Every structure is written in structure tokens, then in C-alpha cells.
Amino acid sequence: MPNPTAPAVALALVSGVCASGAMAEVRTGVAAFGDWRTDAPGVVRHIVPADMPRPLATPPSAQPSAKVARPAGAMLKAPPGFTVAAFAELDAPRQIHVAPNGDIFVAETDAGRIKVLRASPGAAKPSTIAVFAEGLDRPFGIAFFPAADPKWVYVANNNSVVRFPYAAGNLKATGAPQTIVSQIAATTGGHTTRDIAVSADGKTLLVSIGSGSNLAEGMPRKSADEAAAWQADHATGAAWGREDGRAEVIAFYPDGGGRSVFATGIRNCVSVTIDPADGQPWCAVNERDSLGDNLPPDYVTRVKSKAFYGWPWYYIGDHEDPRLKDQRPDLVGKITVPDVLVQPHSAPLGLAFYTARGGAAAFPVAYRGDAFVALHGSWNRSKRTGYKVVRLKTVNGVPTGEYEDFLTGFVVDDRGVWGRPVGVAVAKDGALLVTDDGGGTVWRVAYAAKGGKTR
Amino acid sequence: MRAALGLTLALLATRVFAQGDGAETFEDRCSICHVAGGGGQGPNLTGVVGRKAATAPGFAYTPALKNSGLTWTAANLDKFLVNPGALVPGTAMQVRINDAAQRAALVAYLATAH
Numbered sequence: 001m002p003n004p005t006a007p008a009v010a011l012a013l014v015s016g017v018c019a020s021g022a023m024a025e026v027r028t029g030v031a032a033f034g035d036w037r038t039d040a041p042g043v044v045r046h047i048v049p050a051d052m053p054r055p056l057a058t059p060p061s062a063q064p065s066a067k068v069a070r071p072a073g074a075m076l077k078a079p080p081g082f083t084v085a086a087f088a089e090l091d092a093p094r095q096i097h098v099a100p101n102g103d104i105f106v107a108e109t110d111a112g113r114i115k116v117l118r119a120s121p122g123a124a125k126p127s128t129i130a131v132f133a134e135g136l137d138r139p140f141g142i143a144f145f146p147a148a149d150p151k152w153v154y155v156a157n158n159n160s161v162v163r164f165p166y167a168a169g170n171l172k173a174t175g176a177p178q179t180i181v182s183q184i185a186a187t188t189g190g191h192t193t194r195d196i197a198v199s200a201d202g203k204t205l206l207v208s209i210g211s212g213s214n215l216a217e218g219m220p221r222k223s224a225d226e227a228a229a230w231q232a233d234h235a236t237g238a239a240w241g242r243e244d245g246r247a248e249v250i251a252f253y254p255d256g257g258g259r260s261v262f263a264t265g266i267r268n269c270v271s272v273t274i275d276p277a278d279g280q281p282w283c284a285v286n287e288r289d290s291l292g293d294n295l296p297p298d299y300v301t302r303v304k305s306k307a308f309y310g311w312p313w314y315y316i317g318d319h320e321d322p323r324l325k326d327q328r329p330d331l332v333g334k335i336t337v338p339d340v341l342v343q344p345h346s347a348p349l350g351l352a353f354y355t356a357r358g359g360a361a362a363f364p365v366a367y368r369g370d371a372f373v374a375l376h377g378s379w380n381r382s383k384r385t386g387y388k389v390v391r392l393k394t395v396n397g398v399p400t401g402e403y404e405d406f407l408t409g410f411v412v413d414d415r416g417v418w419g420r421p422v423g424v425a426v427a428k429d430g431a432l433l434v435t436d437d438g439g440g441t442v443w444r445v446a447y448a449a450k451g452g453k454t455r
Numbered sequence: 456m457r458a459a460l461g462l463t464l465a466l467l468a469t470r471v472f473a474q475g476d477g478a479e480t481f482e483d484r485c486s487i488c489h490v491a492g493g494g495g496q497g498p499n500l501t502g503v504v505g506r507k508a509a510t511a512p513g514f515a516y517t518p519a520l521k522n523s524g525l526t527w528t529a530a531n532l533d534k535f536l537v538n539p540g541a542l543v544p545g546t547a548m549q550v551r552i553n554d555a556a557q558r559a560a561l562v563a564y565l566a567t568a569h
Binding site: 060062063064065066067068092110112188189190191192212213214289290379380415416437 | 482483484486487490494495496497514515517518519538540544545546547549551553
């Protein structure tokens with residue numbers, strides 16, 4: 001088992017590896033576990049299950065970040081050739097999606113609003129900012145349906161899914177919301193975000209809902225027979241009690257009917273996103289707390305129908321949580337190991353695939369098909385980690401497990417941060433938009449060196 | 456007399472309902488971070504009403520809250536819960552309770568959490 005505090009070994013494991021055509025330093029083994037001091041655009045990490053330390057190798061830590069004003073001269077850093085600038089100031093912007101006509105929809109979750117931002121291609125700022133809908137209960141997920149020429153904008157609230165009539169160019173909903181799913185789950189405690197995506201064939205809505213607690217603390221224990229009976233009536237690894245219908249991705253028809261369980265034991269899938277290249281659903285998932293600084297990894301993964309990801313009894317495959325020891329031996333061997341393991345406690349929230357094939361701000365072709373993930377940042381770790389946007393490497397739509405720092409610089413010191421990235425989306429001109437609920441900003445990252453290389 | 460009794464019962468019912476609502480709001484909006492017994496993302500809130508801000512033992516408070524000079528009176532908690540970052544810029548606490556009645560019920564519930 002690697003010792004995450006051995007710097008000599010760490011240095012030995014940093015090596016030059018040729019990834020996606022560019023020479024990049026890939027940190028593996030214990031060197032892959034880092035904090036904000038080792039973050040910089042271009043740094044690549046690759047964490048595999050064998051790198052995980054034992055539970056409580058280090059004590060749990062509560063270090064929530066303090067929001068500070070952006071220090072004079074502090075700016076986000078992106079790889080060479082990219083420019084970063086504040087695009088818009090909003091009230092704690094969270095999830096973000098771009099409509100087919102290029103209008104940018106942003107959830108101001110705490111304020112209960114969905115806003116629309118409109119900008120000309122290449123523009124540094126939006127020309128219009130409008131309120132599309134308000135008075136919603138912690139709206140987060142946004143989806144356009146049908147995808148190519150939407151007639152509806154779906155919004156996932158804290159415990160409902162609604163849709164607004166929509167025609168391209170609408171800056172304000174033209175009608176009252178229609179309730180599509182009146183209750184996502186029987187309980188609403190704990191994790192609050194609900195995300196929504198439309199399947200590639202347009203027949204299914206996927207809705208993600210996180211757990212009600214860290215580790216199903218309020219869930220009564222069942223005997224082996226009772227657990228087997230519950231599972232037979234529900235899905236492999238389905239939780240019960242206050243966690244009934246939680247830590248899942250669920251599926252509906254676009255009219256709200258046909259409810260079914262798509263994935264279980266997926267503790268908090270904050271973003272559910274379809275890879276436009278192959279139609280595969282993906283999740284960015286926050287794993288459990290209080291097992292130490294470097295355990296367990298959060299993850300970003302392709303999600304297959306009926307897959308079970310282990311929560312609460314197991315993490316990252318058949319690794320049993322010592323706090324729920326011997327409770328579900330029947331589940332060993334039934335747990336899907338996720339694709340990309342992310343530094344524990346990073347809090348991956350937003351997930352978007354880079355799709356632009358051109359435009360005033362389009363990224364170099366090497367980025368096409370890769371995913372961007374916003375890491376909101378740690379609290380349950382002695383040294384701050386996350387607070388950055390990373391790029392997930394893919395080869396023909398298959399993640400390699402490597403991820404590269406793309407946008408860093410929100411952290412000031414071991415306590416203070418001036419922003420926290422949440423959502424990522426690709427604008428029609430090819431720029432990457434990043435919401436920041438800590439700083440109340442939407443950031444725009446554009447590629448400036450036209451025809452050049454990123455490094 | 457009958458009317459007065461009816462009114463008293465109505466008030467009583469409102470009060471009971473409000474407290475139950477506060478417990479539910481706590482479970483819904485607060486408990487994942489403010490874990491009973493401590494160790495969560497937020498401090499233990501047992502006995503929070505009436506105490507000076509940032510004084511629960513063993514919790515790593517932000518400088519912003521430590522330097523706020525606030526005492527958690529019901530009125531200050533209510534103000535804080537409208538938008539924590541507006542009252543104490545730099546606090547790590549982010550949850551807003553937008554509904555005034557829900558906030559009041561929550562603060563009433565916190566006052567019973569000893």
C-alpha cells in the first residue's frame with residue numbers, strides 16, 4: 001500500500017509520458033495525490049484503485065474554505081494560447097448549458113432562477129442577460145428537448161422536474177411550468193442538486209439524485225433476508241429508509257411516465273451528461289467523507305444501465321467501508337469500478353464534452369471529444385484540493401483515466417479561496433464557460449493563438 | 456368564549472406545526488454538514504442559540520466568522536440564514552433559507568437543540 005506522505009517515492013513516480021501527442025508530466029501513484037500547491041495547467045494525474053491508502057491512514061479533517069476577495073493581480077491560469085476573462089456577474093451561478101441557438105442558460109440555484117445570457121460569437125461579454133424563469137425551488141439541472149430543435153426547457157428542481165414551453169430565441173419562458181415529475185424522491189435531505197439529461201435517442205430523461213447523508217447514517221439495518229427481498233423488489237444495491245430512491249440515476253419518458261432505476265449506489269452524481277460522440281451517459285460523482293485525506297477518490301465515469309457503484313457499503317469496486325463492515329457480503333463482485341478516479345474530496349460537479357468544431361474561440365483539435373470537469377474543492381481534507389477545472393483525456397470516446405489541470409488559481413492559501421467552479425459548458429463560438437458560485441462569476445476561456453498549438 | 460378557545464387552539468396548532476417544520480427543515484437543509492456530535496463540514500449546532508459566533512469547540516471556523524463579533528440571537532440567525540455571505544462576507548456557510556416562515560421555524564427548532 002503506498003504511503004501518501006513519502007515525497008522521495010513521489011518524485012520517482014513522476015515521469016515524462018507522451019499523452020495525446022504532447023509531452024506531459026503524468027503524476028502516478030502517491031505523486032498523483034496532491035493539494036493546490038502542485039496544481040498548474042498541464043499537470044496530469046492518473047489515479048488507479050491500487051493507489052488508495054487504507055481507511056483512516058490519515059485522520060478525517062474539516063477545513064471548509066473561507067471566501068476571500070480576489071487579491072489584486074490574482075487571475076486564473078490556463079495553458080499557453082488560452083485567454084481567461086470574467087464574462088458575466090451572476091448570483092452564485094451553478095449549472096450551465098448552451099441552447100442550440102447559442103443562448104446560454106444558467107441556474108442561479110439559491111435565488112431560484114434560471115437566467116439566459118446572449119452574446120455574439122467571440123464577444124467578451126453578453127449583450128443580454130434575462131430572467132428565463134424564477135420562483136423555482138433550488139433549480140439546478142437544465143435540458144433542451146428535443147435536443148436539435150427544442151420545444152421545451154426542462155428544469156430539475158430540488159424535488160421535481162418541470163418543463164417550460166420554448167422556441168429558439170425566447171429569453172423568457174412563454175408559459176407556466178408544466179410538472180413532469182412531481183416528486184423525485186420521498187426524502188429531500190442531504191445533497192440538494194438534481195441534474196437532468198436527455199438520452200441520445202431522445203426517448204429517456206435521466207435524472208440524478210444524491211444521497212440524503214454521508215453514509216446512510218439514518219438507514220435502519222436489514223437482515224440478509226430482508227436486504228435480499230428489498231433488492232429483489234428494487235435494484236441491485238438499492239438503499240432504503242430515508243435513502244430510498246437516493247444515490248441513484250433514475251430514468252423517465254419525456255412526459256414523466258415510465259419511471260425506472262438506471263444506476264444505484266452512485267453517492268452524488270452532480271452532473272449527468274451525454275457524450276455526444278457515442279451517446280453514452282456519464283456522471284461526475286462525489287464520494288463519501290471522513291475516511292482520511294486521500295480516500296476515497298471521487299470519480300467521473302460512463303454509467304451503464306443497472307450498474308451499482310457501491311454506496312454506502314463499498315467504494316471504488318469491492319472496497320468495503322469499515323463503518324458498514326460485514327453488512328452486505330452479497331454485493332461483492334457486483335460493483336462497477338468507475339472510469340476516472342479523481343483526487344479524493346475534490347468535489348467534481350460540472351461535466352461537459354468539448355464539441356466545438358470551429359468558431360472564434362475554438363480550442364485546438366486535440367481537445368475535441370475530451371471532457372472538462374469542474375472540481376468545486378475540498379472541505380474534508382487537511383490540505384485544500386480541487387478548486388480548478390480539469391480536462392479528462394479520452395481516446396475514441398474511452399477515458400484513459402488521466403486528467404490534466406486546465407484552469408487553476410482560485411486558491412489563495414490554506415484557508416482562503418476567491419472562487420469555486422461549478423458548471424462547464426461549450427459556447428457556440430468554441431469558448432469554455434465556467435460558472436463560479438464562490439465569486440459570482442461566469443468565466444470565459446477562449447483559445448487565442450489561432451492555428452497555433454497549445455504547447 | 457368558544458371563539459377565544461378556538462383561537463388558542465389555532466395558535467397552539469401553529470406553534471406545534473412550526474416546530475415540527477423546523478426539525479424537518481434542519482434534517483433537509485442542515486444535517487448533512489451540521490452532523491450531530493461534530494466531524495462534519497459545519498460545526499455542531501447544539502446550543503447555538505445565544506452563543507457567540509465561531510465558538511463551538513474543535514471546529515476550524517473561517518476568520519470571517521471569528522471576527523464577526525456576532526452572537527447567535529434568534530434575530531441574527533434569521534438574518535444570517537437569509538444569505539450567510541451577505542451578513543458575514545467570507546463565511547464558508549452557503550445555505551440560504553429563502554422562506555421567512557421556514558427560517559423562523561428553523562431558528563425556533565435550533566433554540567430547542569441543547
